[in-house]
Amino acid sequence: MAEKTRSKIVSIKGARQPVTSYDVARHAGVSQSAVSRCFKPGASVSKKMRDRVMKAAEELGYEPNAIARSLISGRSNLVAIMISNLTNLYYPEVLAELTQRFSEHGVRVLLFALRSEADANETLQQIWPYRVDGVIAAAELSPEQVGEFEKRDVPLVFYNRHLTGSPVSSVCCDQEDGARQLVDGLFKAGHRRFAIIAGPPESVVGVERKTAAIERIEELGADDPPILEGDYSYESGFALAEELMKHKKKRPDAVICANDVMAIGALDAFRVNHGLNAPEDISVVGFDGVGPSHWKSYNLTTIRQPVRRMTEAAVTMLMAMIEEPGLPNEKRVFSGIFQAGGSAQFETGN
């Protein structure tokens, strides 16, 4: 019936009559359902049957229509990825990994790049009409927005963030453990005057990293650190490092940055404007382990997020939720990996 509908509609447009799976079945001398199975990713079909059908399909110029099929199967084989800060150096790697992994499952990615966190409402209105099978959100969502997913039975997995007090599935890096590791190593190396260049207050990840660092500094009995808020950019790291240098007497000896890019900005401000080299004159640490953290001019001491494992977990989790509706929610938290660099006096171990 869907085929009939489609043929009729297309003929209204005056385009050439498309070849249907029924035409292929007739040409190959097999059933329509056999043709359908041959074009369904992962379906069981003998090599002999597949060869016969593919030969007929090629001869007739047949191509399956994923859109028409989705109306029949109820599965669009589309997932949406909502991502904010796409130009943040951390996300391109995440996006490439997610897209390639979904591709291996025969699932395509609709990309929604948010200009700001405030765009989420508008983006959701754009997503719903495509009847996506699921969504990966590397962007903040409110409880009301999460409620919209539940209302529509659309599986949702948060990537590297979660909604506090909500059971929604998520894959995260252990921000707290990472921040504590950084404080511990700096403290063991003798640092006592800490400062924090934090993320923006609306970033859950940034707040977790900041809060854990502050708590650990307090537990160890060091002075309360000055806390400055940046926006994760190089420019903000640079400007806030300048800010820290204004108070000469209370100049920090160890600066904990909420991401690598701000740490890189801070390192440049200290070196270029004040002649302070890391790690001799000042220690700077970051978070994420982005590509440029390895560049020799910076050689950052940082916590690397295990992006491959995290993206694999997110894709596996979302696919399971799509294939088995009603699966319980799940939160997976991966420890970050300490990346020994040369930007800090730092001691690991006990």
Next chain:
Amino acid sequence: MAEKTRSKIVSIKGARQPVTSYDVARHAGVSQSAVSRCFKPGASVSKKMRDRVMKAAEELGYEPNAIARSLISGRSNLVAIMISNLTNLYYPEVLAELTQRFSEHGVRVLLFALRSEADANETLQQIWPYRVDGVIAAAELSPEQVGEFEKRDVPLVFYNRHLTGSPVSSVCCDQEDGARQLVDGLFKAGHRRFAIIAGPPESVVGVERKTAAIERIEELGADDPPILEGDYSYESGFALAEELMKHKKKRPDAVICANDVMAIGALDAFRVNHGLNAPEDISVVGFDGVGPSHWKSYNLTTIRQPVRRMTEAAVTMLMAMIEEPGLPNEKRVFSGIFQAGGSAQFETGN
């Protein structure tokens, strides 16, 4: 008719009967076509009508189905973006700009991240079933692959590359003009011993940059430069700069790199391993104008691609080709913008 088909199909699945545009029309006391117009981006409809329909839609919990609509309209409102080297620092900005601009046209983006240029065939097989309205290719395609677009009447725009000898539409940065500008400025500042760290041979853009630089060096009467091929990565820029230092007597005084990231790698190799600072001891130039080119440790002299203008042109061009089938092909070439940095002894002007 499509609505009827859909209702029937959904009831087979046992899900709740969805609200259709006919239900909304009945509830609002208007025609179905009025409801349809209210949900079509850009369609003409009075505010009074829209308010009335939206109120009814909300009361019934109606949501348009973009997939069902695409079968009727023949337009999926989906475009595919094929992109290789997504983790190249240049592309995240391009991808974010393209996605947001298509969004303003009510068009969504299906993302295909190619692991290598060799993936293109497989990717095209994944794209066709979605009946996309058009494709932006920031990836190399062969003449045969371009032929597949023509066969299917799917508009194609190349982004920052083109197919030599083919009339396919494209938006490019003027690689040749940029490369000549760089050689000229270095030559005027007194450099005579050039070296080129080129892109991989399969990159059309890289070959154009390299060829134009070599020609200009020859025109100016300087010695033939050594040419080393990298893969656009920091690591390859670093390793090839090391390679250049092996021939102490013929050490170059100006290194032209096919992109910024390799130039950054080369700068680090010269400084960290050989104590050579730019621009005093050696000049290094890049191409692209990526974010890190501005970082103070590098402060690259480079040619910036006008990404906003180029992405705007690509989106406008593809939308026009979608809306007016049969439009002649068009090639737009934007001059790169000279970015005066501090990584080279360089003189502009006559």
